[in-house]
Amino acid sequence: MARTPTLTFDRGTLIIHPPPRGKAWMDYATWDDRVEKFRLPAIQYRSVVEALQAEEVDFIDEAKEFYPLDLVVTLEMEPYPHQSEALAAWKLAGRQGVVVLPTAAGKTYLAQMAMQATPRSTLIVVPTLDLMHQWYAHLVAAFPDAEVGLLGGGSKDKTPILIATYDSAAINAESLGNRYGLIIFDECHHLPTDFSRVIAEYAIAPYRLGLSATPERTDGKHADLNILIGREVYRKRAEDLAGKALAEHEIVQIKVKLSQHEREKYNQLIQTRNDFLRDSRISLGSIQGWQMFVQMSARSQTGRRAMLAHREAKEIALGTDGKLRILANLLAKHHPERIIIFTADNATVYRISQELLIPAITHQTPVKERHEILTKFREGVYNTLIASHVLNEGVDVPAAAIAIILSGTGSTREYIQRLGRVLRKGNIANKQAILYEVVAEDTSEERTSARRRGMEKSNEPQRHEERKGKTGKKGHLQVVYGTGKEKSTKAAEQLEINYSTKRNEDSSDLT
Template identity: 75%
Template sequence: MARIPKLKYDRGTLILHPPPKGKEWIDFASWDDRVEKFRIPAIDYRPLVETLQATGIDFIDEAKEFIPLELTPSFEREPYPHQKEALQAWKQAGRKGVVVLPTAAGKTYLAQLAMQATPRTTLILVPTLDLMHQWYAQIKAAFPDVEVGLLGGGSRDRTPILIATYNSAAIHSEALGDRYALLIFDECHHLPTDFFRRIAEDAIAPYRLGLTATPDRTDGTHRELDALIGPVVYRKTPEELSGGALAEHKIVQIKVKLSQKERERYEKALKIRNDFLRQSNISLGSLNGWQLFVQASAGSNAGRRAMLAHREAKEIAAGTDAKLRVLIELICEHYPESILIFTNDNATVYRISQEFLIPAITYQTPVKERHEILTRFRERDYKTLVTSHVLNEGVDVPDARIAIILSGTGSTREYVQRLGRVLRKGSDRNKLAVLYEVITEDTSDERTSQRRRGTEDNPNQPRQLSLVYSQSSNSADPLETSKAAESPVQWKQEDSKDNLTLDF
């Protein structure tokens, strides 16, 4: 009598032995001479099982270690329409896919709803320790009767609901791969790297939810999220949610001019850089132009001078004194509102902090000091806070109404994250958030702004209020404009809300 095939999990892969009859399943498998058995990638667990079931092949599933959970939330609130729509879209896609929502749009509560609709052992992945502890507090409060654990920062729990950093989960991916039926990837744009992708590839989890405000990556690897998690199943922009789940907001672009001395230094630095680029036949506008520039700059004294000149030009454009004058006026105009100030470099953060006596947070700020600053900002002891990149994501920033971008990268993700810092309604249901973007006219600063706002191809696209502020003229007032079991089959469960089924 023929033996029934068994499906087993083995260190990030599946072994199916003895080989079943039929040919449909063979597309998932490759022969392993070392064990003389067929081996299948763990990520293919769900399509493999569905194929075996569809073709009527009997097998014993010994791969899964995940189990059902009793998830009774301690609190429930009426979801926003976009949360209901996103959850339904994810369910209709087979509980696999990415949801794109702006910062402050309630992605954590959406994840809670997904867990309630898919009550199975769950692994939640986050990029930072700060986010890990924030998720722990919220999930523990939501499901107090279920054991919630941590993986990362010295913790190595083994619990039905586990919250882990990407780094720690990647290290232990082979040990985690068979334990969880639902994977939730917060800030899932971090996943498509050679190291972190192992989390998804080594897991048999049939259900996967990706959450992000900005899925796209400059290296193009965001396309791999389709295979690692699932396709984008729902997307909303800050503009679409403004006035509903998010605060009404406006974006005010303020342009400043370089002084004559700054302009002379800027043009001189650009000439040094551009002469070298021409001689080296390098175009920074090409696909790999920047990489070629970096390589060439390391090979000669002229190259090093060109790179230093490039950096000097950017620093002049980003840190012109005219921006600081505008900053003074904006702070005075909006006092005592809570104000967040963003720059692209730590040197400018510390300069502003020292000259204006404003608390600063950078990656160098100790954890306890950062916690103290954020607490006092939340309690409004501090009215203003200046930072570089450390508050872009992974930190629960208290409510603020005003954000000022003095400088930044060309990253759309960074821009959306910074805007999201003032979009949370908080207790003010009629809140109007304002994002000021201070740009140096006729410099690389303008092109950087166009890239991050997605208007590079059409810089005249009307997406924000705009004005020009010159340090040599008082005719333009920025403040006036600013006012303006045994087998998967036995686990099938009806979802009473929409009659979708859980097959695993």
């Protein structure tokens, strides 16, 4: 009598033996001479199981170690309409997909709703230790009877609900892969890297939720999210939620003129750089052009002078004294409101901190000191703080109402995240948030500002055409992610996923 095929999990892959009848499963299988059995990618677990069930093939599932949870919720709030819509859209997509919401729009609570709607052992993956501890505090409060653990920062728990950093989850992907039925990828734009993507590829989780304010990546790898998590199922912008889930907000750009001495020096430095670029036939209008500039600058004395001139010109634009005068005026204007100041470099952070006696946070700030500064800022002991890049992601400061960007990169993600620092309503009625962007006039900063706000213009026909809507182009954030098609979310309320992995097990339908 023929043996029943058995599906097993093996260090981030699946093995099925003996080969079942039917053909559908073979689309995912590769013969492995080392073990003389068919091997399948773990990420294809759901597809394989559903294919076998569709052909009514009896099999034994020994791969799955995830299981149902009895989640008793004590932290429940009335969801915003966009949260309910996003959950319904995700359910309609088979509980696989990416939800794009602006910073401060309640992505953590949406994830809690997804966990309640899909009560299975759950892995939550986050980019930083700060976010890991924020998630832990939220989920312990939401599900006090559930076992919630941590993986990362010295913790190595094995719990039904586990919160892990991307680094720790990737390192342990082979052992985590079959233990969780639902994976939530917070800030999911971190996933499609060569190092982190194994978290999704080595996992059999049939249910996956990606969360991000800006899933698009400059390297174009955001398209891989369609495979690793699922397609984009819902999107809202900050302006869509202003006055509702988010505070009303205003974005004000202030242009600062360089002093006569700064202007003369800046123009001289830019001329030195441009002469070299012209002679070397290099255009800085692309990533490839910049890479060529870096390579050529290392090959000659003239190239090194051009690179040094480029950097010195940038420092003049970023740190012009005119910006400090504007900053002092803004601080006086909005005193005693809580203000966050952002810069692109640590040198400017420390300079302003010393001259204006403002608490500073950089990547060099010790953890305890950073925690103390943020605590005093939330409590109102400090009204102002200044940071470089470390507050872009994963910091909850609902009391902040004013953000001032003195300098930054051309990253749309960074811009949206910095805006998000002041969009949380908190308990402030009729909160009016303001984002000031202080830019040195007639410098490269104007182009940087236009790029991060998605308003860059170009005289180059080819690049202009790429910006007009061709999707999937690398180095360009105006890409359309997902299908762009709208679906009715009402159908998800009656949707049932008839998903079970054993013929004789109790129904595991989800609604």
